[in-house]
Amino acid sequence: NSEAAALTNQPKNDLIGMSVWEAFPELTDSPFEDVLQRGMESGESLSVEAKYEPHGVWYDVRVYPDDAGISIYFRDVTEAVARRKKLQRENERLEKFVSIVSHDLRNPLNVIEGALELIEETGEVGHAELGLSGVERMETLITDLLELAKQGNRVETTESTVLANICTRCWETVETGAARLDVTDGYTITADQGRLKQLLENLFRNAIEHGGDDVTVSVGPLPDAAGFYAADDG
DSSP, X not given: OHHHHHHHTSOHHHHTTOOHHHHOGGGTTSHHHHHHHHHHHHOOOEEEEEEETTTTEEEEEEEEEETTEEEEEEEEOHHHHHXXXXXXXXXXHHHHHHHHHHHHHHHHHHHHHHHHHHHHHHOOGGXXXXXXXXXXXXXHHHHHHHHHHXXXXXXXXXXXXXXXXXXXXXXXXXXXXXXXXXXXTTOEEEEOHXXXXXXXXXHHHHHHHHHOTTOEEEEEEOSSXXXXXXXXXX
């Protein structure tokens, strides 16, 4: 038909009687060739969705063999494929986001749990202050994560931050046990406070989980470049 003829840039009458492989040499070694060959050999109706490289267009191709030969139907599904790929990317982003949420909330939850255990063991309600700091950190995380979900991954504003101060605050929100923090004083960086806290809390918790309860975590400026490092001896 005229639609198929348009793909070859040849008159319809010139194509009648021509081998399909001669009319469409680009089909060779493509998914379209595979489904055509299998359909001709098996006599089964088959379909394939693939990209026709010469035009950069995705086609849904269906083949129907019968006693008279084989009929080939195709339709442009480029927009549908693009929508499906976009949805897949969004689903993958959502899965990553859920993973971040569950991972980052574990730090303050551990602190709250530790505070409740201390109150139960000692009867000292003063340990509730530690638990409240965990609650406040969870509230901040939830607010930041909801904002991140709305705006995406872009950091819009930054501010000057003393590395030692923010490291100390993050250390207090992680269940550190006998672990020790060694951070260089006097070094200032420019960062998004919320993102930096999430980064440091995760680094500290991972160091303790994998390096042991008595691990030492060191944080300081890079010796020969802008930025800072975090390291542990576990």
